[in-house]
Amino acid sequence: MSADAVCTPAPKYNKLPGEQSVEICACTFIRPPDCLLPGNVELTNYRFIFSHQLKHGDTSCYHTLPAFVGLTHKLFVLQVPLGVIQSIEQKHTVQAAAKGVGLYIVCKDLRNVKLLLTDLARATTFYEKLKAYTFPSISKQPLFAYTFGERCIAENVFPFNGWEVYTPEEEYHRQNIFTNGWKLTKINVDYRLSDTYPALLAVPWEVTDELLMACAPHRSRGRVPVLSWLHPESKASLTRASQPQVGMQGRRSAADEELVRLIRTANANANNLLIFDARPQMNAVANKGRGGGVENPTYYENVQYVFLNIQNIHAMRASLTNVYEACYPMPKEGNWFKALADSKWLYHIKQIIFAATSVADKIENHKSSVLVHCSDGWDRTAQVTSLAMLMLDPFYRTLRGFEVLIEKEWCSFGHKFAQRTGGPADGGVVMPPNTGMPPLPPNGSSTSPKPSSADERSPVFLQFIDCVWQMTQQFPHSFEFNERFLITIMDEVYAARFGTFLFNCEMQARDHGVRERTVSLWSYMNSDLKSYQNPMYTPAEVSGHRIIFPQHSLVHLQFWSGYYVRWHPIMRSQDPVLRRDRALVDVMKRFRELTIAAQRTAAGDIAEPAANQPTTGAGRTIRQTAVAAGNTEF
Structure with missing residues (x-):
């Protein structure tokens, strides 16, 4: 085993409630066409995280890194929730003269990740565990939404109860x-x-x-x-x-x-x-x-x-596949508009x-x-x-x-989220053991038929968004x-961290104790509304x-x-949009407060003019001058 294949300690990052490390393996992140980043990939019961220690002065390919990674002055981090993964393909390959096991990971949100597991002793174990936790209905692994939810409920992580939104x-x-x-x-x-x-x-x-x-x-x-x-x-x-x-x-x-x-x-x-x-x-x-x-x-x-x-759903699925093929691995400048049109x-x-x-x-x-x-x-x-x-x-x-609209017209009226997205609850749910939570309702079940056919997948909800x-x-x-609000909803539909989109209908959600054992997406999003305004x-x-x-x-x-x-390097934001929007929200809020205060003051001044009230040159109040000029929205 080469020096590059030695696992170094995993970087410190904040784990979610209920999140536990499962496996770690030395690997190389392959960024097409020829950018190779050696590091470690850690698997948890919720996601996998690749980390690469940045070297001083080495910026050869950092400027081409996609926007879905975290990039600090010391560490490059890529993380993918397991629920987002659509398929995992294992290949024994040779890349850049380094022998290893290649993983080609296709995601539901139109990105793909290529990893070369260079620690051959751990590669097979890592691959098998990655499959098991990515497809829990097949491997009978506990669903993370319940592990996460029960910890959040016990620790009162979210003071707002999103299940009460609708x-x-x-x-x-x-x-x-x-x-x-x-x-x-x-x-x-x-x-x-x-x-x-x-x-x-x-x-x-x-x-x-x-x-x-x-x-x-x-x-x-x-x-x-x-x-x-x-x-x-x-x-x-x-x-x-x-x-x-x-x-x-x-x-x-x-x-x-x-x-x-x-x-x-x-x-x-x-x-x-x-x-x-x-x-x-x-x-x-x-x-x-x-x-x-x-x-x-x-x-x-x-x-x-x-x-x-x-x-129908089949035509829509084929259309999104064509969009993916037009975008990756690289949008072709000369053929972009034709490829987009052909996708329909x-x-x-x-x-x-x-x-x-x-x-x-x-x-x-x-x-x-x-x-x-x-x-x-x-x-x-x-x-x-x-x-x-x-x-x-x-x-x-x-x-x-x-x-409310999503809860009402989509969740309660039975849009088949589990089947349409190939979610982790499609095919059955295994509950975390020994949680101390109340048992499932009498008609609840911890096992279900095998996962539905791939023909049932379709981007119906994505089209709505x-x-x-x-x-x-x-x-x-x-x-x-704002746009971030819509993107976050779509990301969480696939990530399956919350109970909101786990099942196909209200009855299934009730039978699996969703409201009692998982957290609503709205509990999370409503705790930081400024980011979405x-x-x-x-x-x-x-x-x-x-x-x-x-x-x-x-x-x-x-x-x-x-x-x-958004995952492509060409889409790296040139402007800190989120920071700008949050600042604008504060400015607009203050502006509205000042406007209301001015309107109330002006309305009171018309009824009882004050001696020190601001006036125009003609001796009229500012409010009176505005009204006389036909401006009633002062």
Whole structure:
């Protein structure tokens, strides 16, 4: 074993609660095309960390290091959460005349890492342990989210309880549904109506539980039409569902037709209802062969049908793969725009934004109620409803409101996070032993079937976040959160440190004690809100922009290089954006405080002029001069 292969003591860094070192091995980090950094790689039960001791005066390749590393004056550190890893390939190779075991690690967030394990005695052990902790459902390793969560709960690490961000009762009360013909039903409190729906559902007050149970067999997975959002003025509703089980025989359901009628008539300002099918028409009709299909307008009175032409999960997965191939290992200057166009990624983003604006337009400008569904109602449906709600309701454009939106439309309504991301809970969960925490609920299980097929993976939620980012670029003053907020959410979706995105639906999360045993992502993010605040945010009540309609044309869309290419050396930030934004947040906060104080002082001065009040040359107060000049926003 060469001198370079000798393990030196691991660098000191702050481990997370519950994080433990598992293995350490001498290795070389290979930075294409020819940058080699010798050091150590340490594996923990949460991540792997490569460290390289910087040599004085040696800067030959440091300037090309990607932005995802930590670079201090003494130490270069690269760290990757294990949940982010998509695949690990082992190769016995020869690199730069140094024999070793090569690891090629592909990540879900569009980066890859090449390591050459030069300590041959430890290489195999390191590789096997890396696989075991990266894919815990296969190796039956305890899930880190529970180890981390139980330590955080015991030590009260986060004073804010993120699980309290969203409660259905509070959110529907905010929407004022209870005095406008809608109610909450507990028919699904034990998930017997639909095992992928939330426990509490909002329906028209005339709808009985018996009607819902009769309707359930006619909708895929029992996902009957229920309320997502109610317009505060027109009372037009946005509802969501899954496809009807029509089949080749053209089956119909009197219960389903009655439920749709009651949703339509709950809106007194319009006599029609629009059903937006998120799928291309050809795909929707083809589903009849598998027992699904579309509603027959003949059986649904005053209903119009519109197809939104959003492609399925397989097309989206292929598109993101093409984006990855266009970006890595090196974007080709002469072929960049063609490669990006060929990926069709921005075309799909355009189609999703167009679909959501179409829905929002009908609700806002035509006062029509809208029902949205796709096949199962947990992918494209969630994209369309949540984006439309973001356009229609300024509350969802705040930090707290966006968290509520994700919890409501994505987590509670059963977007399959575990399957779509290939998360560590896909295929089963093993709990940490001897934690002293209460046992799982009676119907909870520590084992599940094997992980789902790779065909179930798809960047559905990433597309939603990308669409939100596009909106923040078109309306930079309308969102309380910044780009870092969106990127952090996506990073934590894959990292699986928190319980928020671990499972496929609310029932699975409940059965695995997520709220009792893990920490919510919002507990972490809400403990440092300043890092995620947009300093240029102007509340809707001040700007008057309650509704926003983004442009969906490709001319107005941008490739989100700040996310997709951030690992590449060319994306190293030339400006300390975070530090600048945090400073601006403080400045804007102080400015608003001074403005409010000035307004209050001026208002009081108009009523009772003070002898020492500042005046203009004409003897009028500053406030009076401004009003006389027509400036009412003093």
